[in-house]
Structures are given as structure tokens and as C-alpha cells.
Amino acid sequence: MLSPFLSVIGRDVKLAFRAGGGIGTxxxxxxxxxxLLPIGIGPDQALLQRIAPGAxxxxxxxxxxxxxxxxxxADYEDGSLEVMAIGPAPLEVxxxxxxxxxWLTAGLPLAIAAPLLGFLLNLRADLVPGLLLSMIxxxxxxxxxxxxxxxxxxxxxxxxxLISLLILPLYIPLMIFGVTASTGGQAGPxxxxxxxxxxxxxxxxxxxxxxxxxxxxxxxxxx
Amino acid sequence: xxxxxxxxTRFLRLQKAVQPWLxxxxxxxxxxxxxxxxxxxxxxxxxxxxxxxxxxxxxASILAMGIYVxxxxxxxxGFIFRHPLADAAAKAAAPVGAVFTFISLATGSLWxxxxxxxxxxxDARLTSMFVLFLLYLGYIAVWQAVEEPHRAxxxxxxxxxxxxxxxxxxxxxxxxxxxxxxxxxxxxxGGPAIDPTILTPLLWxxxxxxxxxxxxxxxxxxxxxxxxxxxxxxxxxxxRAG
Numbered sequence: 375m376l377s378p379f380l381s382v383i384g385r386d387v388k389l390a391f392r393a394g395g396g397i398g399t400x401x402x403x404x405x406x407x408x409x410l411l412p413i414g415i416g417p418d419q420a421l422l423q424r425i426a427p428g429a430x431x432x433x434x435x436x437x438x439x440x441x442x443x444x445x446x447x448a449d450y451e452d453g454s455l456e457v458m459a460i461g462p463a464p465l466e467v468x469x470x471x472x473x474x475x476x477w478l479t480a481g482l483p484l485a486i487a488a489p490l491l492g493f494l495l496n497l498r499a500d501l502v503p504g505l506l507l508s509m510i511x512x513x514x515x516x517x518x519x520x521x522x523x524x525x526x527x528x529x530x531x532x533x534x535x536l537i538s539l540l541i542l543p544l545y546i547p548l549m550i551f552g553v554t555a556s557t558g559g560q561a562g563p564x565x566x567x568x569x570x571x572x573x574x575x576x577x578x579x580x581x582x583x584x585x586x587x588x589x590x591x592x593x594x595x596x597x
Numbered sequence: 598x599x600x601x602x603x604x605x606t607r608f609l610r611l612q613k614a615v616q617p618w619l620x621x622x623x624x625x626x627x628x629x630x631x632x633x634x635x636x637x638x639x640x641x642x643x644x645x646x647x648x649x650x651x652x653x654x655x656x657a658s659i660l661a662m663g664i665y666v667x668x669x670x671x672x673x674x675g676f677i678f679r680h681p682l683a684d685a686a687a688k689a690a691a692p693v694g695a696v697f698t699f700i701s702l703a704t705g706s707l708w709x710x711x712x713x714x715x716x717x718x719x720d721a722r723l724t725s726m727f728v729l730f731l732l733y734l735g736y737i738a739v740w741q742a743v744e745e746p747h748r749a750x751x752x753x754x755x756x757x758x759x760x761x762x763x764x765x766x767x768x769x770x771x772x773x774x775x776x777x778x779x780x781x782x783x784x785x786x787g788g789p790a791i792d793p794t795i796l797t798p799l800l801w802x803x804x805x806x807x808x809x810x811x812x813x814x815x816x817x818x819x820x821x822x823x824x825x826x827x828x829x830x831x832x833x834x835x836x837r838a839g
Contacts, residue, residue, distance in 0.1 A: 522759065526752055530742045540735040540756060543728045544763055547770035554773070569773070576766060583762060587755050594751035 378463035379471045386475030400437040400480045401487070407433035408491045419496050426495035427505055427556040430488045434481075434509060435516060435545055441480045442520035442537055445472055446528040446592070455528075456596060465589035473521035473584060481513030501556060508555040508570055512548050515577040518584035519544045525588035529595050547576055603681055605822045612819050619812050627805025633798030641795075650708040652798060656806035658701040661729060662764075664694030664810065668736070669761035672754035682818070684750035685825070687757060688740055689817035693810055695733035702726055721771040728767050732760045746825065 390397055411429055412422055449455040458468045488509055489502045497505070523541040527533035555570035602608050634652030641648035668687040675683035705723065706716045717723065739756050743749035791799065 526739070526756060527742075532742050536735070536738055536742055539731065539738055543731045543735070543760070543767065546724075546728055547763070547766045550770040550774045572770075572773075579762075579766075583759065587759050591752055591755050594748050594755075597748065 378458075378461055379467050382458065382463075382468055382471035383475045383478070386472060387478055390475070390479035397479050397483065400441045400484060403440050404433050404437045404484055404487070405491065407436060408494055412495065422496045423498060426492055426497040427501060428553050429495055430492055430497070430505065431509070431512075431549055431553050431556070433491075434484050434488060434513060435549060437484055438480055438513065438516040438520055439538060439541060439545075441476070442524050442541070443527070443534055445476050445521050445524040447524070447533070450528045450595070455592065459592065459596060465592060466585045469521065469525065469588035469592065470581075470585040473518050473588070476521055477514050477517035481517045482510065485509035485513045504566060504570075505556040508552050508573060511570070511577055512552040512555075512573055515548050515580040516545065518577075518580040519548075522584045522588050522591075525591040525595075528592065548573065551576060605682060605826075608682060609819060609822060612815050616812070616815065619808060619815070623805060623808040623812050626801060626808055630798055630801030630803075630805045634802055638795050638798050644712060647708060647711050648795070650704050651795075652802045654701060654704040654708060655799060656803040657697045657704065658726065659803060660806055660810050661694055661698040661701050661726070663807075664690050664697065664814075665729060665732065665757075665764065666761060668694065669757045672757045675750065676754055682822070684754060685821045686814070686818050688750070688753065689821050690810075690814045691733060691737050691740070693813045693817065695730065695737065697806075697810070698726060698730045698733055702730060721768075721774065724771045724774075725764075725768050728771075729764070732764075736760065746828070 408429070415421065415425075446455065449458070459465050461468075485506070489497065489506050492502070492505070519541055520537075522544075523537040526540060527536045530536060551569050551573035555566050555573050557566065602611070631652065635649055638649070638652075640646050668690050671683045671687040671690070674680050675687070702723075705726070709718065710716050736753060736756055739753045740749050743752055
């Protein structure tokens with residue numbers, strides 16, 4: 375069970391790095407949002423400082439969403455997904471591995487890079503550790519839910535549009551708890567620890583639900 | 598009853614027999630409720646006549662949430678017992694629920710303008726209702742996007758069930774985030790906090806809206822059953838020709 379799991383992760387990570395995969399696209403998109411934002415709203419340092427954590431979260435979320443449909447589309451089209459489905463590991467394990475590989479190649483690197491790009495937005499230095507921690511944790515759930523959306527829409531011609539409509543509602547709690555965990559939000563910094571704990575709970579829930587639901591959706595598509 | 602309805606022909610027969618009575622009950626109950634609410638109930642001492650929006654707004658909101666839960670339960674029944682009408686019932690209910698959600702958002706907006714001074718605020722309850730509307734749209738879009746009906750019903754079921762897990766999380770998260778809307782005054786400890794002159798018409802309206810929803814869903818379900826039958830006949834015809 376463990377070796378198919380690891381080999382699916384290894385394969386997907388390699389593909390993402392070597393085959394001109396999504397990492398570059400996701401990074402480029404992230405950078406575009408961070409650079410265009412101050413140009414769009416004006417170079418007011420105080421305003422930028424106030425919105426920086428939220429803006430970085432939005433950029434992270436959009437970049438993960440943008441790279442979502444590469445999780446299953448290619449494998450579904452060339453038939454490797456069917457090979458994985460009849461392989462030794464249950465499809466749930468494959469789905470978990472695919473989602474983790476997406477996190478390793480999209481969510482995690484972006485979360486680590488975000489505080490660096492935050493300096494372009496005049497991010498307060500004392501917020502960096504909290505932001506980094508909440509983004510690394512939260513991006514795991516972003517990838518899990520993106521994988522679920524990708525599994526549900528695999529093989530549909532209008533999949534790209536549908537995926538954002540389906541995932542957007544699921545991302546709202548993550549966004550709220552992620553941003554309040556980074557900054558304390560309206561209620562002030564006291565609230566950030568409890569927000570972080572709830573964020574972690576939602577992440578754990580997504581790790582349980584996403585592989586099961588993705589596998590069910592993939593089975594329905596491959597019947 | 599449950600097994601009895603597993604036969605679509607029996608369902609169609611029952612629906613045909615029940616429908617006129619349901620329609621009559623809807624007209625009477627909803628008519629009486631709206632009459633009480635719009636003409637008999639006194640204006641609020643603070644909000645004046647605008648309080649009458651409530652007699653549309655509150656029932657629509659309750660049904661918007663109720664129908665989504667109904668859809669999820671119907672899909673769960675479909676997954677567990679393979680009941681042939683369960684997923685069709687969920688499919689039939691979705692547009693009705695989406696329209697109720699829209700009515701709730703629109704009337705809330707009309708009510709918010711005089712009371713809060715703005716059409717829209719990003720308050721917890723408004724946000725969660727808006728998200729519910731998005732969930733409905735996503736669900737309906739899945740039925741549209743997947744061509745083969747059997748596959749569509751499984752995918753839509755997954756979407757509905759994941760959505761229903763998420764509804765309480767969304768609700769909790771947005772309350773964490775921001776609250777302006779008043780808390781529920783109907784279901785709360787110590788009984789409703791509404792005067793009987795307003796509560797009575799409100800309850801009549803809620804019952805009337807629920808009956809209306811039942812009429813619409815049953816009608817849409819009938820149409821869905823017939824559409825599936827037509828599809829099977831067409832497939833059979835193609836099969837014979839080929």
C-alpha cells in the first residue's frame with residue numbers, strides 16, 4: 375500500500391518539475407497578482423500594509439485554483455488513471471497521493487514564497503511567522519479541495535468553469551480562518567491562536583473527506 | 598411508502614391524485630398567511646410597514662436551507678438504498694431551492710436598504726446565504742455538464758453531500774468573521790421573541806411556502822420521471838434501428 379502511494383507522489387512531483395508543469399504557471403500567476411495589486415489600488419504604504427495578509431491569501435488561493443485541473447486531466451486522457459484504478463492500491467489512496475503531490479508542487483512552495491513577496495506589499499515583519507504557518511497549513515486543504523474539484527469535473531469539456539464554481543464555497547471558511555490566524559482580523563491578535571486551531575481542524579477534515587469523495591467521483595467517471 | 602414509491606408508475610399515479618389537493622391547500626394557506634401579514638398585522642413600532650417584507654423573507658430563507666438539506670438526504674438515500682426516485686427528487690428540488698435562496702437575498706436586500714442604509718453588507722448571514730446560492734448553482738451546473746444521467750446523478754450526489762458537510766462550517770466561519778444581522782428570533786431558548794400578532798401570520802406564511810415548495814418539487818419530479826422515460830424509449834428505438 376505504501377509503495378504505490380509513494381510512487382504516485384514521486385511521479386507527479388517529477389512531472390510537475392520536468393514536463394514544464396504547473397509550478398512555473400502557479401508562481402507566475404502569484405507574482406502577477408502581487409505586482410498588479412499595488413499598481414491597481416495605488417502605492418499607499420499604510421493601505422498596503424493593512425491588506426497585505428489578505429492579498430497574499432487571495433493570491434495563494436487563486437494560484438492553487440488555477441493549477442487544479444492539471445491534477446487529473448492528463449492522467450484521465452491518456453488512460454494512466456485507469457491503470458492506477460485497477461492497480462494494487464485503493465483509488466482513495468491514489469487520490470490522497472495525487473492531492474499531496476499537488477500540495478508539494480503548488481501549495482507548499484507558494485506558501486513559503488508568500489512572505490518574501492509580502493515585502494513588495496509592505497507586510498509587517500512581525501506577522502511573517504504566523505502568516506507562514508497558517509499558509510503552509512491552510513494550503514494543504516486548498517490542494518485537497520482542488521483535487522476534489524478536479525476529480526468531480528474530470529473529463530468534462532466545461533470543467534474549468536465548473537471547478538471554480540464548485541470550489542469557491544469550500545474555500546471561504548479556509549480564507550476566513552487563514553486570514554484571521556495570520557492577523558487576528560477585526561477582533562485583534564488575541565483571536566489568532568484559536569483561528570489557527572480551527573483552520574487546522576478544517577484542514578484535517580478535508581484530508582479525510584477529499585480522498586474518499588474524489589475516489590467516488592473518479593469511479594463514477596470511469597464506469 | 599418508501600418502497601411503494603420505488604415504482605415510478607405508482608409515484609406518477611399518486612402524484613396525480615395528490616396534486617390538486619396540494620395546490621388548493623397552498624392557495625388557501627399561503628393566501629391566508631399573506632392576507633394576515635400584509636393587511637391585518639400591525640406595522641412595527643420601529644420599522645413601520647417595511648416589517649411586512651419579513652413574511653416573504655423569513656419563509657424563503659428557511660426553505661432555501663431546508664431544501665438543500667433535503668437534497669443531501671435524498672442523495673444519501675440514493676447512494677445507500679439505490680432508490681430510483683431519490684436522485685431525481687434532489688434534481689427536481691434544486692432549482693426550487695435556488696429560487697427561494699434568490700428570493701431571500703433579494704427581499705433581504707430590499708429590507709436592508711431602509712433599515713441598514715445599504716443594499717448589501719458582508720454580514721455573516723448574508724454571506725452564508727450567498728454561498729448557499731453558489732452551492733445551488735454549482736449543483737445545478739453539474740447536472741447540466743455531465744451528459745450521461747446515471748453518471749450525473751452520482752457526481753451531483755457527491756457535490757451535494759460535500760456541500761452539506763460544508764454548510765455548518767461556512768455558517769460558523771462567517772459568524773466568526775462578521776455579524777450585523779440579528780440572531781434568530783424564532784427558534785431560541787425561552788420561546789419565540791416575536792409578538793403573537795406578527796408570529797401567527799409568519800407561521801401561516803412559512804406553512805404556505807412549504808406547501809408551495811412541495812407542489813413545485815413534486816411537479817418537477819413528475820417531469821423528470823417522464824423525461825427519463827422518453828429518453829429510454831428513444832434509446833430503445835435507436836437500439837432497434839441499429
